[in-house]
Amino acid sequence: xxxxxxxxxxxxxxxxxxxxxxxxxxxxxxxxxxxxxxxxxxxxxxxxxxxxxxxxxxxxxxxxxxxxxxxxxxxxxxxxxxxxxxxxxxxxxxxxxxxxxxxxxxxxxxxxxxxxxxxxxxxxxxxxxxxxxxxxxxxxxxxxxxxxxxxxxxxxxxxxxxxxxxxxxxxxxxxxxxxxxxxxxxxxxxxxxxxxxxxxxxxxxxxxxxxxxxxxxxxxxxxxxxxxxxxxxxxxxxxxxxxxxxxxxxxxxxxxxxxxxxxxxxxxxxxxxxxx
Amino acid sequence: xxxxxxxxxxxxxxxxxxxxxxxxxxxxxxxxxxxxxxxxxxxxxxxxxxxxxxxxxxxxxxxxxxxxxxxxxxxxxxxxxxxxxxxxxxxxxxxxxxxxxxxxxxxxxxxxxxxxxxxxxxxxxxxxxxxxxxxxxxxxxxxxxxxxxxxxxxxxxxxxxxxxxxxxxxxxxxxxxxxxxxxxxxxxxxxxxxxxxxxxxxxxxxxxxxxxxxxxxxxxxxxxxxxxxxxxxxxxxxxxxxxxxxxxxxxxxxxxxxxxxxxxxxxxxxxxxxxxxxxxxxxxxxxxxxxxxxxxxxxxxxxxxxxxxxxxxxxxxxxxxxxxxxxxxxxxxxxxxxxxxxxxxxxxxxxxxxxxxxxx
Ligand SMILES: Nc1ncnc2c1ncn2[C@@H]1O[C@H](COP(=O)(O)OP(=O)(O)OP(=O)(O)O)[C@@H](O)[C@H]1O
Ligand SMILES: [Mg+2]
Numbered sequence: 001x002x003x004x005x006x007x008x009x010x011x012x013x014x015x016x017x018x019x020x021x022x023x024x025x026x027x028x029x030x031x032x033x034x035x036x037x038x039x040x041x042x043x044x045x046x047x048x049x050x051x052x053x054x055x056x057x058x059x060x061x062x063x064x065x066x067x068x069x070x071x072x073x074x075x076x077x078x079x080x081x082x083x084x085x086x087x088x089x090x091x092x093x094x095x096x097x098x099x100x101x102x103x104x105x106x107x108x109x110x111x112x113x114x115x116x117x118x119x120x121x122x123x124x125x126x127x128x129x130x131x132x133x134x135x136x137x138x139x140x141x142x143x144x145x146x147x148x149x150x151x152x153x154x155x156x157x158x159x160x161x162x163x164x165x166x167x168x169x170x171x172x173x174x175x176x177x178x179x180x181x182x183x184x185x186x187x188x189x190x191x192x193x194x195x196x197x198x199x200x201x202x203x204x205x206x207x208x209x210x211x212x213x214x215x216x217x218x219x220x221x222x223x224x225x226x227x228x229x230x231x232x233x234x235x236x237x238x239x240x241x242x243x244x245x246x247x248x249x250x251x252x253x254x255x256x257x258x259x260x261x262x263x264x265x266x267x268x269x270x271x272x273x274x275x276x
Numbered sequence: 277x278x279x280x281x282x283x284x285x286x287x288x289x290x291x292x293x294x295x296x297x298x299x300x301x302x303x304x305x306x307x308x309x310x311x312x313x314x315x316x317x318x319x320x321x322x323x324x325x326x327x328x329x330x331x332x333x334x335x336x337x338x339x340x341x342x343x344x345x346x347x348x349x350x351x352x353x354x355x356x357x358x359x360x361x362x363x364x365x366x367x368x369x370x371x372x373x374x375x376x377x378x379x380x381x382x383x384x385x386x387x388x389x390x391x392x393x394x395x396x397x398x399x400x401x402x403x404x405x406x407x408x409x410x411x412x413x414x415x416x417x418x419x420x421x422x423x424x425x426x427x428x429x430x431x432x433x434x435x436x437x438x439x440x441x442x443x444x445x446x447x448x449x450x451x452x453x454x455x456x457x458x459x460x461x462x463x464x465x466x467x468x469x470x471x472x473x474x475x476x477x478x479x480x481x482x483x484x485x486x487x488x489x490x491x492x493x494x495x496x497x498x499x500x501x502x503x504x505x506x507x508x509x510x511x512x513x514x515x516x517x518x519x520x521x522x523x524x525x526x527x528x529x530x531x532x533x534x535x536x537x538x539x540x541x542x543x544x545x546x547x548x549x550x551x552x553x554x555x556x557x558x559x560x561x562x563x564x565x566x567x568x569x570x571x572x573x574x575x576x577x578x579x580x581x582x583x584x585x586x587x588x589x590x591x592x593x594x595x596x597x598x599x600x601x602x603x604x605x606x607x608x609x610x611x612x613x614x615x616x617x618x619x620x621x622x623x624x625x626x627x628x629x630x631x632x633x634x635x636x
Binding site: 164166167169170171172173174175176177184185189 | 323326327328347348349350353354355357361363364374375379422426
């Protein structure tokens with residue numbers, strides 16, 4: 001990387017990768033602001049000749065889009081909170097406490113993660129019906145928790161293994177209760193891990209399609225993924241312009257969250273990099 | 277009065293026994309070292325006293341209270357960990373203030389106490405730094421500050437100096453001695469460095485494989501080691517241990533091995549396997565009834581260490597730096613009979629034998 005030629009080559013390579021990755025996103029945004037008549041022009045235009053936000057206003061005022069958005073947000077945040085709280089406490093227990101079957105338990109948890117999620121749909125659906133919560137957002141929260149939790153637990157476990165035992169012991173000797181030691185010392189150390197786990201869970205809940213399709217079939221509980229599909233994609237017609245506008249708006253929350261938490265995310269994926 | 281006592285304390289991790297059956301009574305205000313090789317159960321003992329491990333059996337008292345079931349925070353102890361364990365996300369000031377905060381001490385008093393402890397430990401200029409911006413020695417002082425600020429009854433220190441360089445270690449050793457003198461509190465100090473234990477302690481508890489080997493003042497442990505392990509462990513260079521046996525000779529007994537023959541005045545019986553302990557400074561090269569072959573000569577400046585062969589076994593001898601010894605040469609030598617140690621080779625226990633030099 002020292003020579004000028006080397007630097008240029010590297011930059012060229014990096015930008016090519018970025019462009020290739022970002023191109024569909026750019027195309028999506030451009031399409032969403034093109035007027036209807038421009039969409040199917042041949043040859044296609046890259047830059048819109050005319051910019052319009054009509055698709056967005058139609059989406060917001062004439063479709064249940066906002067309701068889906070609300071459902072997705074509730075679903076995403078609830079799932080994230082449930083998964084992170086349970087996984088943080090669970091990982092702490094798996095790392096700190098000595099009890100028979102601890103390792104076996106951790107392995108079993110991972111095993112459930114290895115099952116293809118399709119296999120679990122039917123039993124889960126029957127369970128939801130039996131519990132009387134089928135067709136609710138809550139049923140999706142439970143479903144997503146079942147497959148986000150194992151991964152979250154393992155991610156946080158490996159993260160917490162990097163936190164020295166002595167820190168917690170020192171807090172205990174200094175007069176903290178177990179809970180206080182956990183909150184004062186372990187949580188701040190595990191924060192990058194907790195944040196990357198939260199992001200992982202949120203993204204998973206935000207993008208999930210299959211379970212939402214099977215477990216929920218009312219607009220009251222439908223999240224964006226299935227909502228937008230059922231609304232805009234039918235056997236005969238795809239509302240491309242609305243679909244693109246919806247896609248842009250669906251991406252927004254993730255982009256905003258990423259922008260804020262990016263530095264924690266990169267730190268989180270280098271788990272175990274906690275300095276003692 | 278005993279301030280801290282262990283009664284028949286045993287600790288097992290599954291099938292691994294870390295501490296076998298420890299009986300130890302430590303007086304109020306004493307500086308006691310737990311000394312032993314790695315893995316002998318020192319940290320485990322300290323952690324049990326701190327309440328971080330539960331003893332499998334036995335009773336631990338602090339003052340006149342049995343503390344087996346008392347949580348660490350309520351034992352009136354402070355601990356400095358081998359890793360120092362400063363809270364990484366807190367500044368130095370917050371680190372030191374933490375124990376006070378957990379005891380509900382008000383902000384103003386907290387600040388005053390942190391300032392005074394920081395002054396004692398020369399941390400005043402570093403109060404706003406985070407631990408990762410500190411050197412090892414500074415981190416160690418933060419850990420010490422966290423212990424000092426609370427004015428506990430007993431201080432527990434787990435190898436607090438082992439991560440420091442030699443110069444800083446010597447300095448901190450002196451500081452700790454001074455601190456102990458000033459505070460008059462009970463200090464329990466874990467180390468595997470016998471020099472630290474010898475220089476700092478009122479008494480040393482020597483441990484080996486979870487067993488207490490000897491508990492006594494430094495000079496007592498040095499001059500009257502209770503068994504073979506203590507004899508070999510305390511002292512640097514280590515004591516020479518020369519296996520042999522007692523044999524009857526004339527009217528009395530004699531210690532016999534290849535290259536050595538020492539009449540024994542009292543104690544012991546013929547046929548007993550005995551190991552003779554001779555400290556490197558108690559062998560006098562130059563004249564005497566025995567002969568050794570010089571193998572290696574290591575001048576260190578203030579003294580010279582000679583490795584010599586005595587009847588097929590190498591022994592270490594301390595000599596004056598000006599003594600010239602030629603490698604390969606045979607030299608006569610004598611031993612200081614009043615300073616010899618004897619141990620039963622089978623049980624390892626110390627034997628009280630009186631030796632004499634053979635009449636020439
Ligand atoms: N949590 C644990 N689980 C299982 N075995 C343990 C545990 N802690 C300590 N041990 C075992 O107990 C024995 C004593 O350990 P301990 O940490 O007390 O040694 P130590 O004297 O402090 O050694 P060092 O000088 O290396 O610190 C060792 O054999 C160790 O392997
Ligand atoms: Mg230790």
